[in-house]
Amino acid sequence: MRSIERTAGPSVLGRAFSLLDVLSTGTGSLGLAELARRADLPKATAFRLANQLIELQVLERVGSEYQLGVKLFELGTGTRNQELREVALPFLEDLYEAVHETIHLAVIDGSEVLYVEKIVGRRTCAASSARGARKPMYTTALGKAMLAFAGPRMLETVVQNGLVRRTPYTISTPGRLHQDLQRIRESGVAYDREEHDLGITCVASPLLDRQGRSRGAISVTGPTTRFKPERFAPAVRTAALGLNRRWLEIGRPDDPDG
Known part of the structure; x- marks a missing residue:
């Protein structure tokens, strides 16, 4: 039986990393729209992933903007x-x-x-x-x-x-x-x-x-x-x-x- 190859987009981990990569460039905090644009992600996807990362203390929200969180800093x-x-x-x-x-x-x-x-x-x-x-x-x-x-x-x-x-x-x-x-x-x-x-x-x-x-x-x-x-x-x-x-x-x- 022939195996079926599936072509998938970036993994969830890869998309989450793209958010971290954007925020680690020294740009400070970013609003959701700009963060999604720079990470090349749909706004809804960026919002969902960012909030999951906030729960893990990997990101923090300051007002309406996002920045790297204390947990990521402690690890690094x-x-x-x-x-x-x-x-x-x-x-x-x-x-x-x-x-x-x-x-x-x-x-x-x-x-x-x-x-x-x-x-x-x-x-x-x-x-x-x-x-x-x-x-x-x-x-x-x-x-x-x-x-x-x-x-x-x-x-x-x-x-x-x-x-x-x-x-x-x-x-x-x-x-x-x-x-x-x-x-x-x-x-x-x-x-x-x-x-x-x-x-x-x-x-x-x-x-x-x-x-x-x-x-x-x-x-x-x-x-x-x-x-x-x-x-x-x-x-x-x-x-x-x-x-x-x-x-x-x-x-x-x-x-x-x-």
Whole structure:
């Protein structure tokens, strides 16, 4: 008896993965219509799959939009980053209450910035960031804050990978990057002035271990039209120092003196 071959479309798993793939590109949260369009799925299918993924905590709904959920982040980033996130949340929330702008927590992943947490409120901005997203270190305030204290080998890797311009304001020469990083080491504060996204400005401060090496950074982000990053630098620096002290007080196996 001849077997019957069936031609099927993408599996349910494949369609669900297409939603995750769209949201993992650093675009932040998306509405259902745009999410379905980018994933090349019927709107009804995207809606059904997205809600199933929400039940599994793989996606989250923020208002009428969808973003990657905490469960996917926990599976992909490891225990240490999740612990840092949990310890950091009270400091990030206090910082948000003080400034009412978008707050980020990030760590180094390879030669990129990995976003560990993002807090937004009513005064949202169009920053292309989301929990679990990655960006080049030299294009962001978070990345430069960490790169300044990451050691010469990391800086060499970043430069060798190429300082590609994302906007007309991106630092694209090693000399300018070295100068910017030296200023960050002196002040403890880094700025992104439309260097990754036009219209977006950030200020960040690093989190350091007992040897003075970067292990993360926090930032405040806002639209260039109204956001003056120097105004928020003291608040970001204070929050970073407070979080740093708390992390060292707890003591972790990867902190040599902890």
